Amino acid sequence: MFLLNVLLALAWSALSAQFDPPNLIFGFLLGYLVLWLTVRGENRSYFTRVPRVLSFMAFFLKELVKANLNLAITVLRRDMNLKPGVVAVPIDLPNDAAITLLVNLVTLTPGTLALDVSSDRMMVYIHTLNASDPQEFRRYMQEGFVRRVKELFQ
Template identity: 45%
Template structure:
């Protein structure tokens, strides 16, 4: 997988140097073009090659998902701060984890904490539950489902 990524970066840099355009759009286009070329040339290669061509679109999708969630949370918190009415329903929720490794749990907790209005507080000693404080907890089951089908599911698709 590392060799495919390095090949992708190398082809991207060759594209950028040949075209002479050092703007972000040209880097992005070169990366996408080299990704497609490598995908076509790989054919029925080994399993690691297939994993690379699955993981890059998932990472890109995850970045857009995170930016969307970040934007929604910022708007919600900004609205709360700028209006005189108190709309919050704060609470602490115990979210059962499918994430098992330290890396998975740490990344999940950090992504939740980076989103305004939520804060990862603690992980249980057996690492099966993540405790989260949230500004808006209407229904705990809906909140848990949002975390599990949103951040956790997408993160585990990338890491596993």
């Protein structure tokens, strides 16, 4: 379904003779609407997955910008006031792909680094530059990244 949606977006851009990003995005959205109106049966899961993926991408971009700004402010302060540490964050993810995505996203976020996953795959160890309140960091990770990755793989 995704490939068909991309092909519809490319067809729209070809018909309008404009291959710029706004036109491709509009073509993708238009193709999504056409597919939503015409597809019946078992292929309907695509229409719940695309909004989830878009929501997840928006969430991650927001967190990425927030983390960059926080780190820049911390570094530019006269007293950096860093309290680095390793925090164990419980995870309940359905498969290895979800765990891999979580670990990579944590590592991409400035100020955090995923160090290891427990052998039972129920805990991820994350190094953070601000471990002054481990419970708060654990809650932030579980309600943000872990919950959203889990929703993405359902």
